[in-house]
Amino acid sequence: MENAIEIKALKKIYRDFWNRPKVTAVNGLDLTVKKGEIFGMLGPNGSGKTTVLKLLLGLIFPSSGSIKVMGASPENIGNKKNIGYMPEESYLYGFLNADEILDFYGKLNAMPEKIRKKRINEVLDIVGLSEARKRRVADYSKGMSRRIGLAQVLLKDPDLVLLDEPTIGLDPIGAGEIKNIIKKLKDRGKTVLLSSHLLAEVQTICDRIAILYNGKLVREGNVDDLLTEGNKTEIIVSGLKTGDIDKIKELISGSGGDLISVDHPSETLESLFIKLIREKSGKNN
Amino acid sequence: MNNVIAVIAQHTFVEAFRKRIFQVIFIFSILMVLSTQFFTFFTFGEEVKILKDIGMAGITFFSLVISLVIGSSCIQTDIEKKSIYTVFSYPVTRKKYIYGRALGVFCYLIFAIFILSMVFYIALGIKTHFIGQKFGEEARFSFVTFAHNIELTKGILLIIVRCFIIVSSAFLLSMFFQQTFTIIMCFLIYVLGHLTAFIANMASEANRVFGYLMTGFYYIFPNLEFFNVSDYISVGKHVSAPYVLLVSAYGIIYSLMLILVTANIFEKKEM
Numbered sequence: 354m355e356n357a358i359e360i361k362a363l364k365k366i367y368r369d370f371w372n373r374p375k376v377t378a379v380n381g382l383d384l385t386v387k388k389g390e391i392f393g394m395l396g397p398n399g400s401g402k403t404t405v406l407k408l409l410l411g412l413i414f415p416s417s418g419s420i421k422v423m424g425a426s427p428e429n430i431g432n433k434k435n436i437g438y439m440p441e442e443s444y445l446y447g448f449l450n451a452d453e454i455l456d457f458y459g460k461l462n463a464m465p466e467k468i469r470k471k472r473i474n475e476v477l478d479i480v481g482l483s484e485a486r487k488r489r490v491a492d493y494s495k496g497m498s499r500r501i502g503l504a505q506v507l508l509k510d511p512d513l514v515l516l517d518e519p520t521i522g523l524d525p526i527g528a529g530e531i532k533n534i535i536k537k538l539k540d541r542g543k544t545v546l547l548s549s550h551l552l553a554e555v556q557t558i559c560d561r562i563a564i565l566y567n568g569k570l571v572r573e574g575n576v577d578d579l580l581t582e583g584n585k586t587e588i589i590v591s592g593l594k595t596g597d598i599d600k601i602k603e604l605i606s607g608s609g610g611d612l613i614s615v616d617h618p619s620e621t622l623e624s625l626f627i628k629l630i631r632e633k634s635g636k637n638n
Numbered sequence: 639m640n641n642v643i644a645v646i647a648q649h650t651f652v653e654a655f656r657k658r659i660f661q662v663i664f665i666f667s668i669l670m671v672l673s674t675q676f677f678t679f680f681t682f683g684e685e686v687k688i689l690k691d692i693g694m695a696g697i698t699f700f701s702l703v704i705s706l707v708i709g710s711s712c713i714q715t716d717i718e719k720k721s722i723y724t725v726f727s728y729p730v731t732r733k734k735y736i737y738g739r740a741l742g743v744f745c746y747l748i749f750a751i752f753i754l755s756m757v758f759y760i761a762l763g764i765k766t767h768f769i770g771q772k773f774g775e776e777a778r779f780s781f782v783t784f785a786h787n788i789e790l791t792k793g794i795l796l797i798i799v800r801c802f803i804i805v806s807s808a809f810l811l812s813m814f815f816q817q818t819f820t821i822i823m824c825f826l827i828y829v830l831g832h833l834t835a836f837i838a839n840m841a842s843e844a845n846r847v848f849g850y851l852m853t854g855f856y857y858i859f860p861n862l863e864f865f866n867v868s869d870y871i872s873v874g875k876h877v878s879a880p881y882v883l884l885v886s887a888y889g890i891i892y893s894l895m896l897i898l899v900t901a902n903i904f905e906k907k908e909m
């Protein structure tokens with residue numbers, strides 16, 4: 354079994370109370386996620402990303418087409434021990450605290466008590482919620498709720514991880530931490546399928562991406578291949594004198610190249626923000 | 639305890655136990671039961687009857703309100719708030735989810751009504767003690783309350799079984815409707831369920847089509863009047879044990895059937 358997910362000619366039509374068709378959310382989608390890769394589903398709001406994830410979990414059923422998750426139907430219960438899911442927003446049970454909520458999920462996954470307690474400590478540490486563990490989840494900020502959503506996936510430690518907009522609603526630092534966690538999952542041989550409408554995010558961590566629009570696949574492929582413009586070269590230099598720039602320009606035209614731009618590169622606001630905060634907090638990584 | 643049904647049942651119990659609104663309703667019901675402490679009446683018999691009426695009314699009120707709210711919300715809000723998505727990313731079958739929810743709600747109702755009944759019995763005991771003194775009947779006190787309590791317990795048992803019917807009706811309805819509509823429908827079932835004899839009577843007198851409709855209603859609707867023995871008990875009459883068993887069996891089978899139907903519908907439900 355090579356592929357973690359195989360989707361063929363998938364179609365999903367949402368119907369209303371009277372069974373009349375309302376929205377075609379997924380329209381003839383073919384998608385394959387290989388084992389061990391980080392795959393990004395990219396698309397604007399309403400393009401059908403969440404619908405695909407819900408179909409993969411068997412929360413809703415396809416109108417036509419076929420889905421295989423870890424070699425079985427999404428309705429296969431035995432498989433679910435091995436599939437983790439973080440929903441789009443962390444919809445949590447507000448009457449429980451972090452400890453209790455993770456304990457609940459651990460029990461659902463049939464984890465023995467000893468292992469459960471130990472793992473809960475570990476994952477709360479990883480997502481940085483150890484201190485807030487006795488507070489009711491209802492009082493958590495949005496970012497903290499998302500961390501619980503992620504903690505629950507880590508507690509389960511599945512081979513296939515489905516993440517719906519994993520960094521939405523987080524500040525860049527929180528988002529960065531989540532990205533690091535996702536990369537570590539890949540290092541440990543896990544398969545990750547994530548959805549996002551943030552291009553930069555997908556670009557930095559995904560091996561392959563699919564661009565969805567109106568429930569259809571617009572583009573699919575290796576991130577580097579999709580973004581590399583093969584016949585262009587970018588040179589970044591520091592400490593160059595103005596006169597030297599002219600010499601380089603001459604050199605380029607002499608070798609038959611076409612100079613497109615000479616620029617002072619600016620940082621992206623995101624990386625600048627992260628750098629500044631890291632400096633202030635004395636945290637480097 | 640790793641059985642999925644038990645885990646979901648426990649989760650449901652804790653959810654109900656911690657719900658602020660339920661705590662408020664619970665305390666209100668306790669106050670209602672205790673309010674009898676402040677009443678005075680003229681004769682021994684009358685006084686004890688009113689105490690029992692008010693106590694049973696408190697328990698009935700609590701059982702109805704909680705059953706309606708919890709039955710209509712516990713699955714529905716899980717779906718609406720989408721917290722159910724994560725649950726079903728775990729090895730939980732849809733049927734077990736419904737059974738767990740039902741078991742949890744039933745346990746909560748039994749627990750809450752048990753506490754309420756204890757408060758009721760103690761209040762009744764204290765009050766009858768003082769009433770007994772007032773009317774010079776101390777000797778009868780312990781015997782009277784004990785005998786009362788056995789009859790009252792039968793009535794309370796039937797109230798609990800009636801709750802099961804209401805909750806499972808709400809479960810079934812919540813497969814199709816939003817919470818408010820489910821509550822209204824369930825309340826209608828509650829009212830009509832107490833009028834089944836009346837409906838049967840109408841069926842026998844009405845014209846053919848309407849008569850069939852009414853007969854259909856009569857058989858489909860739960861006959862809740864069976865469970866209504868409070869009036870009977872409060873005038874000091876005896877309810878036979880076989881009757882209690884038979885009616886309990888009827889109620890339990892009825893609600894189990896509803897839950898089975900709910901679980902089967904839920905298998906195909908989109909979330």
Ligand SMILES: Nc1ncnc2c1ncn2[C@@H]1O[C@H](COP(=O)(O)OP(=O)(O)O)[C@@H](O)[C@H]1O
Pocket residue numbers: 367368375376377378396397398399400401402403404405909
């Ligand atoms: N339960 C539903 N009933 C009807 N339409 C829905 C439902 N869920 C989503 N949709 C519609 O399906 C389309 C895809 O939605 P979604 O999968 O949530 O997109 P994304 O996650 O990419 O933002 C949207 O047009 C949305 O309005």
Ligand SMILES: [Mg+2]
Pocket residue numbers: 399402403404441517
């Ligand atoms: Mg979405």
